[in-house]
Amino acid sequence: MNFILKIAFKNIFRNHRRTFLTSLGITIAVAATIFGKSFIDGEFIPIIQNISDMETGHIKIVRREYKEKERMMPVNYNFNFIELENKISKIKDVKLLRPRIKFGTLIAKGDNEADGVIGFSILPEREKDFVLLKGKTLNRGEILVSKKFADKFKINRNDTLVLITQTVYGYLNGISLLVKDFYETDIEYIASNIVFLHINDAQRLLAMDSTKAIELLVYCKDLGSSLKVSKEIKSFLSDDYFLSNWQEGETLLSMLKVSFSVMGIVFLIIFFLASIAIINTMVMALYERKKEIGMMKSLGLKSKKIFLIFFFETTIIGIIGTLMGVILGSSVTFIFSKIGFDYSAALKDIQIPIIPVIYPSLSFMNVLIGFILGIFTSSLSSLFLVKRVKSLNPVEILRE
Amino acid sequence: MLKRILFYVLIVSSIFMYAETLESIIDKVEKNLSVKNVVYRAKMKIEESDNTREMDLLLYIKDEKNVYVEVLTSTDGNRSRFLKKDNSMWLYLPSAGRSVLIKGHMLKEGFMGSSFSYEDISERRKLKDIYDISLVNDEKYYILEMKAKVNDAPYKFKKSYIMKDVYLPYKEEIYSSSNRLLKEFYIEEYEKIKDIYFPKKVVMKDLLQKKNITTIEYADISIKDKISENYFTKSYLER
Numbered sequence: 001m002n003f004i005l006k007i008a009f010k011n012i013f014r015n016h017r018r019t020f021l022t023s024l025g026i027t028i029a030v031a032a033t034i035f036g037k038s039f040i041d042g043e044f045i046p047i048i049q050n051i052s053d054m055e056t057g058h059i060k061i062v063r064r065e066y067k068e069k070e071r072m073m074p075v076n077y078n079f080n081f082i083e084l085e086n087k088i089s090k091i092k093d094v095k096l097l098r099p100r101i102k103f104g105t106l107i108a109k110g111d112n113e114a115d116g117v118i119g120f121s122i123l124p125e126r127e128k129d130f131v132l133l134k135g136k137t138l139n140r141g142e143i144l145v146s147k148k149f150a151d152k153f154k155i156n157r158n159d160t161l162v163l164i165t166q167t168v169y170g171y172l173n174g175i176s177l178l179v180k181d182f183y184e185t186d187i188e189y190i191a192s193n194i195v196f197l198h199i200n201d202a203q204r205l206l207a208m209d210s211t212k213a214i215e216l217l218v219y220c221k222d223l224g225s226s227l228k229v230s231k232e233i234k235s236f237l238s239d240d241y242f243l244s245n246w247q248e249g250e251t252l253l254s255m256l257k258v259s260f261s262v263m264g265i266v267f268l269i270i271f272f273l274a275s276i277a278i279i280n281t282m283v284m285a286l287y288e289r290k291k292e293i294g295m296m297k298s299l300g301l302k303s304k305k306i307f308l309i310f311f312f313e314t315t316i317i318g319i320i321g322t323l324m325g326v327i328l329g330s331s332v333t334f335i336f337s338k339i340g341f342d343y344s345a346a347l348k349d350i351q352i353p354i355i356p357v358i359y360p361s362l363s364f365m366n367v368l369i370g371f372i373l374g375i376f377t378s379s380l381s382s383l384f385l386v387k388r389v390k391s392l393n394p395v396e397i398l399r400e
Numbered sequence: 401m402l403k404r405i406l407f408y409v410l411i412v413s414s415i416f417m418y419a420e421t422l423e424s425i426i427d428k429v430e431k432n433l434s435v436k437n438v439v440y441r442a443k444m445k446i447e448e449s450d451n452t453r454e455m456d457l458l459l460y461i462k463d464e465k466n467v468y469v470e471v472l473t474s475t476d477g478n479r480s481r482f483l484k485k486d487n488s489m490w491l492y493l494p495s496a497g498r499s500v501l502i503k504g505h506m507l508k509e510g511f512m513g514s515s516f517s518y519e520d521i522s523e524r525r526k527l528k529d530i531y532d533i534s535l536v537n538d539e540k541y542y543i544l545e546m547k548a549k550v551n552d553a554p555y556k557f558k559k560s561y562i563m564k565d566v567y568l569p570y571k572e573e574i575y576s577s578s579n580r581l582l583k584e585f586y587i588e589e590y591e592k593i594k595d596i597y598f599p600k601k602v603v604m605k606d607l608l609q610k611k612n613i614t615t616i617e618y619a620d621i622s623i624k625d626k627i628s629e630n631y632f633t634k635s636y637l638e639r
Contacts, residue, residue, distance in 0.1 A: 076450075106500075108500075162496045162498055163496075164493065164496065166513075167476070167478075169453060169476040169478070169513040170509070170514070171476070171478045171480065171510070171513030172480065172493065172500065172509070173478070173493055173496075174498065174500065175495055175496055176495075176496050176497055204495070207478075
């Protein structure tokens with residue numbers, strides 16, 4: 001076996017150009033696979049995160065009557081979220097719970113009413129990963145408006161804004177809140193319409209007690225486990241509530257799920273083409289070595305041993321190419337995961353809550369997929385020689 | 401011949417009597433419903449499908465253009481104050497520390513969360529200026545059918561059942577433009593103060609909601625000679 005390994009190893013260095021070109025082919029295919037998969041993930045991860053942050057959670061629970069009139073944001077269909085939280089937080093796969101109250105309100109500065117906006121009230125300690133609010137602090141008595149909104153209505157830091165809306169009992173109420181900071185987004189719909197405040201302030205404004213919320217968003221440890229968690233929640237949730245899962249129904253995310261499948265197919269095609277490229281490069285390199293095979297056979301080497309020489313040779317080249325591909329793919333992906341691809345101009349008119357910069361998402365899984373692709377397909381390509389090695393007649397080849 | 405003349409005189413006079421009756425009915429109703437220089441307290445009870453709330457109100461009414469209402473106590477946390485000055489309406493919100501001008505769609509919202517809209521309580525134009533009114537004679541009531549003749553009328557059509565003895569509506573039915581019954585208003589109790597029949601207990605039912613009934617009971621009604629202008633200022637509202 002040592003002898004076979006030695007020959008295989010020597011063969012690699014015998015023809016530098018062939019070895020270089022073959023391993024370069026593998027390198028490119030592996031790097032393209034790692035980058036392609038990371039780009040697809042990077043494209044969808046923020047969409048899923050943004051939409052689930054803003055709207056759907058992985059699971060969203062509201063009162064059934066609220067669901068029917070959701071567009072009107074009726075605040076009287078609230079519920080005791082503490083009771084539900086106590087039960088849901090015991091489920092194994094649940095990572096985070098976010099109670100929220102959204103309501104229509106007038107916003108005013110001084111004696112002037114600025115506009116009608118959506119009050120988006122949150123429990124800040126549970127929203128630290130909320131993309132729009134990353135790095136922002138929001139305390140009781142404070143309000144966060146977008147930079148665009150602030151510019152439009154000449155709102156500065158430490159200004160006082162007043163929100164005026166109907167309480168759950170129908171009478172008008174108001175609350176004064178201090179502008180401490182601004183959030184930034186290029187999405188016009190959000191920038192012009194959404195102001196963030198502490199849930200306790202919203203409860204006070206709407207004359208609700210501190211246990212009440214309009215919606216409870218549930219986030220699972222793993223996106224895929226949300227259906228299982230939904231099932232568990234449904235087992236104790238009364239008929240007064242409506243539960244929606246991001247994977248079901250008519251949510252934007254569930255519609256995007258179709259796109260995820262399409263992109264999955266696109267990745268499989270990339271994977272398939274990369275495999276074909278690797279196998280093709282290897283097989284072409286081997287097929288041209290007909291004389292070498294004839295020579296080895298005439299020297300008395302058995303077909304099995306000849307095959308093993310080529311198998312080890314392709315595997316070693318595969319390992320070299322794959323390692324280079326992993327380094328190249330990971331490096332390029334890492335660089336672009338920091339720089340990102342800016343689609344602001346293309347997405348300017350699309351009013352969905354996504355950040356228009358795609359950052360490829362480099363993960364261990366994506367590197368592993370690239371690694372397996374390189375090693376497996378390059379080793380596999382030597383199998384194409386089995387039949388050929390057996391069928392070659394050394395006498396005929398030497399005569400040629 | 402004399403008989404014929406008498407007959408025509410009777411016909412013509414009855415027509416004039418009828419016209420005068422409609423006019424006088426409206427005048428008398430408006431006299432009862434638009435009392436000036438009055439101060440009173442009111443207990444407002446709002447019953448909805450999932451809750452019942454009560455609030456005590458203090459009201460100063462100088463005339464149709466000067467109205468001040470203050471929530472003294474309430475079970476729902478409402479402590480707002482309301483001012484109608486000329487044609488503007490202001491609501492003071494203590495938790496915001498400022499007042500809000502009630503305008504546009506807000507006029508249709510419930511006054512202090514009740515079944516009465518801001519428009520219901522603020523409309524002080526003469527009925528004849530807003531509605532084309534016809535009288536349907538009935539044994540028990542004068543039934544006034546009022547069709548809006550101006551665009552900014554609070555309602556497109558309403559029917560008022562006027563009690564013949566006191567010239568107060570026993571009931572009013574309020575309809576949408578598609579003739580759907582929206583609200584019902586009742587005067588369940590009244591009291592004669594000086595020469596005015598003053599409603600003491602009124603009920604408004606919002607029929608678009610599953611259950612939304614507002615009952616207002618007036619107490620300590622006192623008709624003054626004059627009420628100070630100071631009550632009807634923004635500075636008093638925002639004090």
